[in-house]
Amino acid sequence: MLRTIRAKFLGVAAFFVVWLVVATGFSVIQSLGINGDLEAVSRYVTPVKDSLSDVRARQLEQISLIDRYMRVVESDGPQTSLLNGIEIEIEAKQTQIEQAFRKSFTFAALGRAQASGHFDEGVLFDLDVRMREFADVSAQFSLGVERLLDQVRAGNLADARSQENTVRGLHRIIVLNLRNEIRLLEDYAAQTVENVSKREDFLIQAEFIMMLAAVIIGISLAYYMAHAVVVAVRKTTSALNSIQSGKLDTKLEFSSKGDFGRLADAFNRMTRELRVRFRMRERFGKYVDPKVINNLINQETALENSEKRVMTVSVVNLTGFDWLAEHTPPEKLVDFLNDYLTAMTEPIANQSGIIDNFVGDRVIGFWGPPFCGEGSHAKHACQAALEQVARFNALKTKYAELIGDHGLEIRVGIATGEVVVGSIGTDKSRAYTVVGDCVNYANRLEKANRVYGTQILASHETASMASGEVEMRDLDHVVLLGTEKVVFLYEVLAQGGQLSEERREWRSKYETAMAHYRDGNFDAARPLYEEVIAFDDSDFAAQLMMNRMERLERREQDREWDGTWVVRDPYERRDVES
Incomplete structure (x- = not known):
């Protein structure tokens, strides 16, 4: 049984080849038979008939000459000179008769030798034999004519008249036989032509x-095969559409065990693998950000390649967690930690960010192409940080009894810069992550919140990229601990356009005071800082600036003031507390 599509098509092609060979062979055989019949008639039967007709005509002419000869003998006597001329004509006719007989015999013999298949039946069966018999009778007639002429020359008129009667009898036999033979040959030729016409009609019909x-078989086979292919394609398309819509339990089944059966087996194996991969993806998505998984799936080279990109990195840390861990039952601590990590990670995912990893209560995320636009990753990071602060405030309300007055807060550091992003690690253990000075910078910014009493600090690059989208305060210019680079610190305050007029004025006074502070005009800066503190007495940054001005006036910085504070103490809390 043909099972493959190729075998089926080859089988159909072989069928039509055999059909064509059979039809062609049938036509050739029939055509050869028709041509053989026509050739036998035209080359042998017709020439024999024509020769016999010539014999008959010459025979009639010869008997007429004999009648004339005997009348001359009766009227003028056997010695008249006219008889010589008539005798010559009679002998010439006899020669013509013999030649015509030889011609008919020759054609009959050739037909028997070269076209024996057409001379095996009917009138042609013994044609050459009959021609020989005719020749024998004609020879007897010729001998009788010679005797007649000899008796006339000898003057035996009575014997001559008797011989004339014999000759006339032979003549009648010859003419009668010739007429019958010619009629038989004519009937045979007519019957052959009629048969040929019928066979031609039969050949055309066949x-x-x-x-x-x-045509009918071809159309039927083509319809059957096309229908089978169309049904298979429709079933496969429907199954693929079901898979595309998420129905991974879809199965493809065909009754045949050929190519379509193998297609169904391959499709069903694919769906089984997809179900396994989907379950693994669901489970793996709890450990690796789903956007990373999608990116790695869509970009095959992303697993092997790492590249440099400008991205934004965020570091979130929970202050006071060590105390909470020591004084909280494990089950309650786990509940709180799960809610806390959910509150910190969902804003990152909501803002098109990637959760890099967890280090205790520290959450690290990053933003950048291809997960978000080239110019929007800083904005997304700042908005995620604001949402994290809002969610943590709600979380403190939920766990107020557990937290008490131990002052748990979160600190967020956001930095924008060049990082190496990709699959990084050992041959056996790798992670899709970011590394570079920008990550360290974000960590330092997170720690710097402790100095300024802020919750969200961003780098100058972040502030520049998110300008107009997020409300920020130009907080300070410092050289952070462990670096020599001057960095500009910005406090993230609110979403763009969501800062009240009072807060805008408060920010404006602070930034004006900072300008005087950086110019070394401390007398002008001090009253502005006081106004800022009067508006918000929890603003540690303003208190820190006033402390620094006092220290600068006491020349505690061992260099000329240029508007940039060099952080030497890891926390600088004494600046606020003194």
């Missing part, structure tokens, strides 16, 4: 029937 049968 060829038409074979052609019609080939």
Whole structure:
């Protein structure tokens, strides 16, 4: 049984080749038979008939000459000179008769030798034999004519008249036989032509029937095979659409065990693998950000390649967690930690960010192409940080009894810069992460919140990229601990356009005071800082600046003031507390 599509098509092609060979062979055989019949008639039967007709005509002419000869003998006597001329004509006719007989015999013999298949039946069966018999009778007639002429020359008129009667009898036999033979040959030729015409009609009808049968069979086979292919394609398309819509339990089944059966087996294996991969993806997505998984799936080279990109990194840390861990039952601590990590990670995911990793209560995320736009990753990071602060405030309300007055807060550091992003690690253990000075910078900014009493600090690059989208305060210019680079610190305050007029004025006074502070005009800066503190007495940054001005006036910085504070103490809390 043909199972493959190729075998089916080859089988159909082989069928039509065999059909064509059979039809062609049938036509050739019939055509050869028709041509053989026509050739036998035209090359042998007709020439024999024509020769016999010539014999008959010469025979009639010869008997007429004999009648004339005997009348001359009766009227003028056997010695008249006219008889010599008539005798010559009689002998010439006899020669013509013999030649015509030899011609008919020759054609009959050739027909028997070269076209024996057409001379095996009917009138042609013993044609050459009959021609020989005719020749024998004609020879007897010729001998009788010679005797007649000899008796006339000898003057035996009575014997001559008797011989004339014998000759006339032979003549009648010859003419009668010739007439019958010619009629038989004419009937045979006419019957052959009629048979040839019928066979030609039959051949035309047979060829038409074979052609019609080939068309019907071909259309039927083509419809059957096309229908089978169309049904298979429709089933496969429907199954693929179901898979695309998320129905991974879809199965493809065909009754045949050939190519379509193998297609169904391959499809069902694919769906089983997809179900396994989907379950693994769901489970793996709890450990690796789903956007990373999608990116790695869509970009095959992303697993092997790492590249440099400008991205934004965020570091979130929870202050006071060590105390909470020591004084909280494990089950309650786990509940709180799960809610806390959910509150910190969901804003990152909501803002098109990638959760890099967890280090205790520290959450690290990053933003950048291809997960978000080239110019929008700083904005997303700042908005995620604001949402994290809002969610943590709600979390403190939920766990107020557990936290008490131990002052748990979160600190967020946001930095924008060049990082190396990609699959990084050992041959056996790798992670999709970011590394670079920008990550360290974000860590330092997170720690710097402790100095300024802020919750969200961003770098100058972050502030520049998110300008207009997020409300910020130009907080300070410092050289952070462990670095020599001057960095500009910005406090993230609110979403763009969501800062009240009072807070805008408060920010403006602080930034004006900072300008005087950086110019070394401390007398002008001090009253502005006091106003800022009067508006918000928890603003540690303003208190820190006033402390620094006092220290600078006491020349506690061992260099000329240029508006940039060099952080030497890891926390600088004494600046606020003194």
